[in-house]
Amino acid sequence: MGWTAIKVITTNEAVEAVSYILTDEGAVGVQIDDAADFAKLKPGRFGKHGEIVDPKTIPHRASGAAITGYFPEKTFVPELVPIIKQRVQQLAQFDLDPGEGSVVADQVNDEKWATVWQKYYHPLRITSRLTIVPEWEKYQRQSPDEKLIILDPGMAFGTGTHPTTRLMLEALEIVVRGGESMIDVGTGSGVLSIAAKQLGADDIAAYDIDEVAVHSAKRNLALNPVASDVKVGVNSLLDGIHTQVDLIVANILAEIIVPLVPQAMENLRPGGHFLVSGIIKDKAELVRNKLHAAGFIIDQQLRMKDWYGMIAHKPTEDEQ
Numbered sequence: 620m621g622w623t624a625i626k627v628i629t630t631n632e633a634v635e636a637v638s639y640i641l642t643d644e645g646a647v648g649v650q651i652d653d654a655a656d657f658a659k660l661k662p663g664r665f666g667k668h669g670e671i672v673d674p675k676t677i678p679h680r681a682s683g684a685a686i687t688g689y690f691p692e693k694t695f696v697p698e699l700v701p702i703i704k705q706r707v708q709q710l711a712q713f714d715l716d717p718g719e720g721s722v723v724a725d726q727v728n729d730e731k732w733a734t735v736w737q738k739y740y741h742p743l744r745i746t747s748r749l750t751i752v753p754e755w756e757k758y759q760r761q762s763p764d765e766k767l768i769i770l771d772p773g774m775a776f777g778t779g780t781h782p783t784t785r786l787m788l789e790a791l792e793i794v795v796r797g798g799e800s801m802i803d804v805g806t807g808s809g810v811l812s813i814a815a816k817q818l819g820a821d822d823i824a825a826y827d828i829d830e831v832a833v834h835s836a837k838r839n840l841a842l843n844p845v846a847s848d849v850k851v852g853v854n855s856l857l858d859g860i861h862t863q864v865d866l867i868v869a870n871i872l873a874e875i876i877v878p879l880v881p882q883a884m885e886n887l888r889p890g891g892h893f894l895v896s897g898i899i900k901d902k903a904e905l906v907r908n909k910l911h912a913a914g915f916i917i918d919q920q921l922r923m924k925d926w927y928g929m930i931a932h933k934p935t936e937d938e939q
């Protein structure tokens with residue numbers, strides 16, 4: 620199978636937003652070459668994996684950033700390139716300078732894709748207790764309470780490194796006490812279900828609208844024995860689901876969270892938590908208003924760069 624690489628040349632400040640645009644348009648992986656990262660490297664310093672870094676030997680950009688999204692071969696490039704170009708230009712409306720904003724497509728073969736992917740995806744300690752480890756890497760725990768999430772992200776969203784996922788992992792660490800029942804809406808690679816299991820959640824159902832994601836989640840759950848009892852299936856949001864759980868998580872675009880809010884209210888027991896992420900700055904108010912209107916109490920708002928996440932709960936009987 621071949622891949623299409625779509626490269627956007629932009630500014631350092633627009634890196635996260637452009638990565639999001641590429642992912643949102645269907646990129647299954649994103650590679651970032653940011654001159655600002657390079658500027659921090661000092662000769663002789665150790666790199667992430669213990670190697671000695673000589674910045675002069677590393678190919679890099681002198682300024683700005685190049686972000687490459689990898690898309691499945693079936694992607695219709697002539698249509699996608701102008702859409703991405705337009706969305707990158709629109710970043711100016713959010714006070715983000717898109718810079719050059721050029722968008723170029725290229726074909727890559729499977730072999731190149733595999734090496735590119737593996738080169739940029741390494742174990743990453745996300746929170747004090749959660750570390751993401753790519754399936755193909757050996758990793759030694761650095762402390763006894765560190766929990767591992769083994770992932771082969773493959774074609775689904777959810778390498779764990781995207782800010783929206785990281786916010787959600789932080790939120791899970793704040794909320795999960797152990798024994799909770801949970802629904803993971805838009806599970807992607809299954810990363811949030813695995814994390815919740817590692818933190819002690821009990822019964823989990825994970826859904827995604829995309830069959831490729833469901834397949835990937837199943838594979839990843841099998842890689843993590845702690846999560847092997849998570850149930851996964853194709854479903855749009857919580858359509859047709861009428862249950863009572865302690866926790867619902869959803870890392871999806873704000874526009875998709877909006878119709879989910881009343882469904883989450885119905886499916887949570889009083890006192891149960893609703894964690895949302897995937898919300899870009901200017902949509903935070905929309906989601907906050909929707910949560911309030913449905914009767915949720917917002918406990919915390921989390922932020923990473925221009926991304927927002929929220930921890931809300933359904934009022935207990937005493938709070939009503």
Ligand code: SAH
Nearest residue numbers: 776777784805806807827828829855856870
């Ligand atoms: N939970 C993962 C993946 C988030 S990406 C993480 O936090 O990293 C969002 C996922 O939501 C994608 O896998 C996408 O296929 C899925 N999705 C989008 N719209 C959906 C809908 N209406 N119902 C269920 N899943 C949906």
